[in-house]
Amino acid sequence: xxxxxxxxxxxxxxxxxxxxxxxxxxxxxxxxxxxxxxxxxxxxxxxxxxxxxxxxxxxxxxxxxxxxxxxxxxxxxxxxxxxxxxxxxxxxxxxxxxxxxxxxxxxxxxxxxxxxxxxxxxxxxxxxxxxxxxxxxxxxxxxxxxxxxxxxxxxxxxxxxxxxxxxxxxxxxxxxxxxxxxxxxxxxxxxxxxxxxxxxxxxxxxxxxxx
Amino acid sequence: xxxxxxxxxxxxxxxxxxxxxxxxxxxxxxxxxxxxxxxxxxxxxxxxxxxxxxxxxxxxxxxxxxxxxxxxxxxxxxxxxxxxxxxxxxxxxxxxxxxxxxxxxxxxxxxxxxxxxxxxxxxxxxxxxxxxxxxxxxxxxxxxxxxxxxxxxxxxxxxxxxxxxxxxxxxxxxxxxxxxxxxxxxxxxxxxxxxxxxxxxxxxxxxxxxx
DNA sequence: ATGGATAAGTAACAAAAGTTACACAAGAGT
DNA sequence: ACTCTTGTGTAACTTTTGTTACTTATCCAT
Numbered sequence: 001x002x003x004x005x006x007x008x009x010x011x012x013x014x015x016x017x018x019x020x021x022x023x024x025x026x027x028x029x030x031x032x033x034x035x036x037x038x039x040x041x042x043x044x045x046x047x048x049x050x051x052x053x054x055x056x057x058x059x060x061x062x063x064x065x066x067x068x069x070x071x072x073x074x075x076x077x078x079x080x081x082x083x084x085x086x087x088x089x090x091x092x093x094x095x096x097x098x099x100x101x102x103x104x105x106x107x108x109x110x111x112x113x114x115x116x117x118x119x120x121x122x123x124x125x126x127x128x129x130x131x132x133x134x135x136x137x138x139x140x141x142x143x144x145x146x147x148x149x150x151x152x153x154x155x156x157x158x159x160x161x162x163x164x165x166x167x168x169x170x171x172x173x174x175x176x177x178x179x180x181x182x183x184x185x186x187x188x189x190x191x192x193x194x195x196x197x198x199x200x201x202x203x204x205x206x207x208x209x210x211x
Numbered sequence: 212x213x214x215x216x217x218x219x220x221x222x223x224x225x226x227x228x229x230x231x232x233x234x235x236x237x238x239x240x241x242x243x244x245x246x247x248x249x250x251x252x253x254x255x256x257x258x259x260x261x262x263x264x265x266x267x268x269x270x271x272x273x274x275x276x277x278x279x280x281x282x283x284x285x286x287x288x289x290x291x292x293x294x295x296x297x298x299x300x301x302x303x304x305x306x307x308x309x310x311x312x313x314x315x316x317x318x319x320x321x322x323x324x325x326x327x328x329x330x331x332x333x334x335x336x337x338x339x340x341x342x343x344x345x346x347x348x349x350x351x352x353x354x355x356x357x358x359x360x361x362x363x364x365x366x367x368x369x370x371x372x373x374x375x376x377x378x379x380x381x382x383x384x385x386x387x388x389x390x391x392x393x394x395x396x397x398x399x400x401x402x403x404x405x406x407x408x409x410x411x412x413x414x415x416x417x418x419x420x421x422x
Numbered sequence: 423a424t425g426g427a428t429a430a431g432t433a434a435c436a437a438a439a440g441t442t443a444c445a446c447a448a449g450a451g452t
Numbered sequence: 453a454c455t456c457t458t459g460t461g462t463a464a465c466t467t468t469t470g471t472t473a474c475t476t477a478t479c480c481a482t
Contacts, residue, residue: 143353
């Protein structure tokens with residue numbers, strides 16, 4: 001675990017902190033699709049991402065979903081930090097977008113390290129910063145963009161994260177994450193196909209050129 | 212200034228920190244409507260709100276606006292914290308919604324106090340927590356609600372903050388903040404008037420009963 | 423190969439939101 | 453009183469998005 005820690009967090013944390021993380025953290029591998037946090041869960045440990053990606057979703061009272069953003073290598077979950085400190089329930093759902101490796105830190109260390117390590121404090125602040133900016137991006141998308149532009153952005157993000165040019169999603173799944181209907185997604189995807197940006201297949205979408 | 216500090220932050224900060232704030236902070240009064248932060252500004256001090264309210268707005272490339280949330284007594288601006296630490300430009304615009312009193316803290320104290328005072332760290336974390344939740348609220352509104360529901364929510368929030376039942380806004384101003392058009396706002400307001408929830412006048416809206 | 427389930431294509435329609443255009447009202451300044 | 457500016461009311465229309473309904477395609481299991 002130490003190598004992976006140093007690889008991903010060595011530039012952020014001093015050796016002493018890396019050592020501590022190594023001692024109290026537990027390594028975890030999560031398969032694609034696994035639900036890691038459900039809305040309403042109480043959270044007792046902080047994740048440090050080593051590899052893979054996690055999608056963060058919001059749900060309203062009627063069960064309607066919306067994709068907020070992705071967490072990637074080197075990220076942590078600001079919502080989790082928040083929940084840990086405040087002892088409050090999770091406001092979001094987290095699902096592994098790809099196979100993911102991470103290190104879980106028990107909450108109690110949070111306060112201790114915040115006092116002890118400047119680098120930890122900076123990491124936490126930085127995480128909040130990043131998450132607020134992701135939220136702003138999300139707000140920009142839903143407030144200022146039409147569905148066709150949102151879909152395009154979504155496809156770009158997806159293919160960036162999966163690091164391949166095949167997006168393994170059904171139209172229905174995309175509709176859930178953009179909070180629209182399957183018919184609308186199919187319609188707009190077909191337009192993109194006609195523009196030779198993508199090719200549609202069953203259960204997946206082949207990215208040709210999204211620019 | 213000390214009394215106001217103790218009144219608003221005494222339950223959060225120990226005396227030593229209150230003293231320090233008193234020494235390095237500068238008291239400031241801002242009139243309603245004053246633009247406090249513009250998008251792209253670099254920020255060199257952290258505001259602690261004593262009284263009044265500040266509205267936080269987002270703008271896209273075309274100049275379209277959107278109200279994100281309000282800051283009130285006891286709040287600080289997480290975006291500002293973020294900008295201070297990261298030395299980055301502001302992503303948002305801040306305008307005094309009412310006459311506002313606040314204390315400005317120079318950035319350099321941020322790091323020092325974070326190391327020294329647990330209560331300061333908690334305050335900062337708490338602020339981020341609150342802001343993330345406000346952003347979630349905003350996302351919920353624009354993603355899951357129709358314009359009529361958003362307008363109703365907006366009116367409730369406005370009348371709560373101004374602590375009176377007259378909302379001093381033109382339809383055009385409301386349209387900007389909700390990122391829609393004046394005609395749409397007028398249309399929906401008229402519906403609310405027909406339901407006896409509000410009464411419309413020139414330049415202001417009288418709240419009767421919004422529930 | 424056949425049947426059943428799931429995914430995708432598409433037309434027709436409905437609802438919500440945005441746009442254009444114009445009339446009218448209130449108030450400010452002359 | 454008259455004019456100008458700004459704010460509001462409203463009709464008619466367009467665009468975007470969402471819904472319903474049905475067809476066709478693909479894959480899996482037997």
